Amino acid sequence: MEAPALPLDTILIGDCVAELEKLPPASVDLVFADPPYNLQLQGDLRRPDQSLVDAVDDAWDQFESFSAYDAFTRAWLLQVRRVLKPTGTLWVIGSYHNIFRVGATLQDLGYWILNDVVWRKTNPMPNFRGRRFTNAHETMIWAARGADSKGYTFNYEALKAGNEDLQPRSDWLIPICSGGERLKGGDGRKVHPTQKPEALLARVLLSASKPGDVVLDPFFGSGTTGAVARRLGRRFIGVERDRDYAAAARARIDAVTPEAHDAIVAAPAKREAARVAFATVVERGLVKPGQRLVDERGRHEALVRADGTISNGTVVGSIHRIGAVVQGREACNGWTFWHVPGPAGLVPIDSFRDALRAEGA
């Protein structure tokens, strides 16, 4: 009996497990999956200006329990593993709400993790209540079918050449999807609540697939995977339950102009802005807690604290804030204002920042 043909460059409408069951085994080169994160949000969240955050409260993200989510995860991971070629690999993206469960489940099913890759966001949503760290990253797991998998695609040389001849690392700095790239409906509202940036998908496809490869996305959503696949000369298969999402994705992909064949190489990574905090200078021991800082003319002084704040004896705050306070000004650049007294004279604390930047470069 003839194997069913692959529905290339197609969006299949339906539940991903049911749709994947119809695909032939060992037929897909790469899978990118952005499953529901199972967020468990309590009430409304408001910004400090009282505006309401548009939360992800869609029905597709609701699960009864962890075990219900685990069963769902296991089911789609099993089907994905079936349709993956022996040389194929899987990427899954998630946040701390779900990624640990996904990772444990895929290990249980025999997948072999190659890397976990951190997507660092240049512009994450801030933490409005100041009770946690700003959630500034998401996690991707890159896995082969099994521990003995050989021959998977990893375009190491191209990635290295595009990264100033440095090895590609497991942490990627990429902005979130916004501006013109973000799909909007006729009402001006976003089409999909969690549209991923094309730059992220581009780096995934350029890292772990070749032109002509078949890329499957079982949670197609607004179709970023399809749009990037088409642009980069890959074939795609999308599965999406929601007809509105699928229609928007189809229109989006049809509007994509594929890159010329010789242009499909890894783009050079953007040079990362080296922002150094004073807390880091203290943390690394370049300036010690308890150190006395003075201004250039010796009129003002302050003491360094272990957490990278400084104190003028009455107020504790940042190097900038305290610099402003002691001068009775609105603002002050603490990096140039404060100095460490030494045997050879005053050393501006900015010089320690330079040292850290040089080290990071």
Added chain:
Amino acid sequence: MEAPALPLDTILIGDCVAELEKLPPASVDLVFADPPYNLQLQGDLRRPDQSLVDAVDDAWDQFESFSAYDAFTRAWLLQVRRVLKPTGTLWVIGSYHNIFRVGATLQDLGYWILNDVVWRKTNPMPNFRGRRFTNAHETMIWAARGADSKGYTFNYEALKAGNEDLQPRSDWLIPICSGGERLKGGDGRKVHPTQKPEALLARVLLSASKPGDVVLDPFFGSGTTGAVARRLGRRFIGVERDRDYAAAARARIDAVTPEAHDAIVAAPAKREAARVAFATVVERGLVKPGQRLVDERGRHEALVRADGTISNGTVVGSIHRIGAVVQGREACNGWTFWHVPGPAGLVPIDSFRDALRAEGA
């Protein structure tokens, strides 16, 4: 029966589950855990000739290995949860080999994840074979005892002040432990294979504990947690099975000089400042009854009443309530919203509260 005393600033020699069982419940403020990655897996999955066992087709063997690791993880996480105070939090560090299993297990046990934090290494070990991304990070999970946990320590203001007045993010850039900080034995070889950098522990303790807090490390190893705890004025309890590690850690910690008290006391957060009622401001005559209040743009106004309430002409209520009412909003911080018009411009009523606080200090 009297509760057993806490063995403060002590290294307990033994299995961590057995040793934790001896500690009283709800007695520890912070736990930092650096558990073994693959307790049994590594040995079990390699043949004597070091070739990999075909784990994909040998589900039984694989299940056994992961299952044993999960049981171990569950056991120590349960004990840690027992000894944590209701306001206490847990940090666990791991890599993709184990962190997904640890994360899923701690969620199953009822812990509530606050953040996952990525330790980005400035100088990771390169990937020699060019078949994966350079593994340039490790993952930490920060979790409270449960979803309803309140009152955990997070020194938000200090972290923000030490970070260029920007709120702290979930991705941290810190070098690996090397150079003089790395403990070496008499033979010049490293004492412990996975010694963590003190800068990492310092940021954990400065983020989520206060001076005098009790910090427990159930996998004490070379004692980085204890050394940093001592330096930053925290108490520690370490548990370590290996006597050599424990001895090296003890010597290391004894050589640590604690920071001066001024350098480590937490900066007072605004939310912890003494409460001042607006009625007190009126009572003291800083704002007179009958005074007209306006918002920053002069769009809204209200009149002060002798009892510390204000009125917009139709409704009487607190500065917060009336601020919300005039804007048609759910909530409003009246202290920053309302101003007293003066010859030199608008004076926020918050400044009168500051004056009373300064007077009380």
Added chain:
DNA sequence: CGGGAGCGTGAATCTCCAT
């Protein structure tokens, strides 16, 4: 057409105390 102020918004498990 340029520049700047102002506004909108993003996968979010986002308070604490007194009664």
Added chain:
DNA sequence: TATGGAGATTCACGCTCCC
């Protein structure tokens, strides 16, 4: 334990509007 009120809390961008 549940409820209600006080009051603390945001960063990077892209877009619109106005001068």
